Amino acid sequence: MLPTEGIEQAMDMVQFLSAEFHGISFFSNTLVKADKNAIEMVFFNELGVSMGELSYKSGAIHFSSTVFPESALQFFIPENIIADFQLSFYDPNLLSKSLRESGLVLETRVGSRRILNGNEVIIEIKKTENSVELINHFHRYAYTLEGDFRGIR
Numbered sequence: 001m002l003p004t005e006g007i008e009q010a011m012d013m014v015q016f017l018s019a020e021f022h023g024i025s026f027f028s029n030t031l032v033k034a035d036k037n038a039i040e041m042v043f044f045n046e047l048g049v050s051m052g053e054l055s056y057k058s059g060a061i062h063f064s065s066t067v068f069p070e071s072a073l074q075f076f077i078p079e080n081i082i083a084d085f086q087l088s089f090y091d092p093n094l095l096s097k098s099l100r101e102s103g104l105v106l107e108t109r110v111g112s113r114r115i116l117n118g119n120e121v122i123i124e125i126k127k128t129e130n131s132v133e134l135i136n137h138f139h140r141y142a143y144t145l146e147g148d149f150r151g152i153r
Helices: 070-074 078-089 092-101
Strands: 011-021 024-034 038-044 050-057 060-064 105-109 112-117 120-127 131-136 141-146
Touching (some): 038 078, 060 078, 078 120
Antiparallel strands (some): 011 024, 038 050, 105 112, 120 131, 131 141
């Protein structure tokens, strides 16, 4: 995990999350607060009931939920969610250096990022003003975040 100081721009917003993990769909409204001190996410359903909380502070990840069954946690891996968030919203120079140490390459273009292992694309990230889509080809899952991402590239 990268330090929280690596975030490109602080955010405090509600996002609509739709995800597919190995053919299983998941939908949630998610309150995301992220800055140079922490990443905090609260997942809640359409009625506003909390389904779980995820945080990353001082190098430690904490996840709690009374709703997610143990069997769902094989797909809902807190470390992967934080890593995906960092790949999407952290400084590309910091990401590139970290990925290079793992033998991977970060390719960036306006509105998109790709992580490659040799010539193989393992993760694709596409950003617009209204959405961020992450496809992890290696682990076979995808997220789409919908929100106001103007200015967050």
